Amino acid sequence: MTATPVLYTCARSRGLRATWAAEEAGVNIDLKVLPFPPRYLVPEYKEINPLGTIPMLIDGEARMTESCAIAHYLASKDGPSPLVVAPGEPDYAAYCDFTYHADATITFPQTVFMRFVLFEKDKGLEEAGHAYAKWFWKRLVKLEQRLETREFLCADRFTVADICCGYALVLSENVGLDEGVPDSLKVYRERLKGRDAFKRAVAREEAGLKALEEAGR
Incomplete structure (x- = not known):
């Protein structure tokens, strides 16, 4: 069974590109919302991403830290998608x-x-x-x-x-x-x-942020 991709991000950050792309593509992700900035507030996060930056996607052996690259990857990982313009298309x-x-x-x-x-x-x-x-x-x-x-x-x-x-x-x-x-x-x-996918992405991140606040993080 293939593991679910894990996306580490902070609400409203550049990671929204990745969350949004996942929602548009219908890709299931394990969204982990961190307090900002995580490199100071969640020091153990640097054991996962030595840069301490967000977003960070883990998908099997893949490790990605660039928001636009992650968005492209999530939109195309399961095959051709209208979200991605393929080689050979005019644009x-x-x-x-x-x-x-x-x-x-x-x-x-x-x-x-x-x-x-x-x-x-x-x-x-x-x-x-x-x-x-x-x-x-x-x-x-x-x-x-x-x-x-x-x-x-x-x-x-x-x-x-x-x-x-x-x-x-x-x-x-x-x-x-x-x-x-x-x-x-x-x-x-x-x-x-x-x-609709944008609204779902924002709602997911805001729910994660609210959970952090309620936990006192």
Whole structure:
């Protein structure tokens, strides 16, 4: 009997990409929600993931720590899926590009903003954090232009690329970065948030967070 994949994450973190992908693909996962940041609050977690980062997926011998890669993996692990654009399809290159673009170009400046403006205010680096906020807003132009003539990013359907880029837009709303997000991308975000699988993913993570709070973690 094949063991159920285990996903370690924190509610509302980049791990939501993986939780969401699992819900969209109908893949059963053992979701383990940790307090944030786990490397300090759950030191034993570093025995599982020496980086101390989340998310972390364990599936048999597989060990994965990149949220976009995990989302792609979960969506495709059981075979071809409409959530993944396959080699040979016209938008295969765009699918790869936007899936990687999500973390490398969009989420990166968000994390710098969060660190220096929200988490480490006492270090006098808020100005740098706000500079990265502007960087984030400017980097949204690629998404904005891509979605001018289409409902989803690739192949005329919802894919993992939408999960990965869409999460960055959800994060901007949650951490005070919505000021510079174009209205067209806010409409796109609301369309994604209306998906049943997104709602289930959020509910699962919030339930895990509530359980932690009730346990005093």
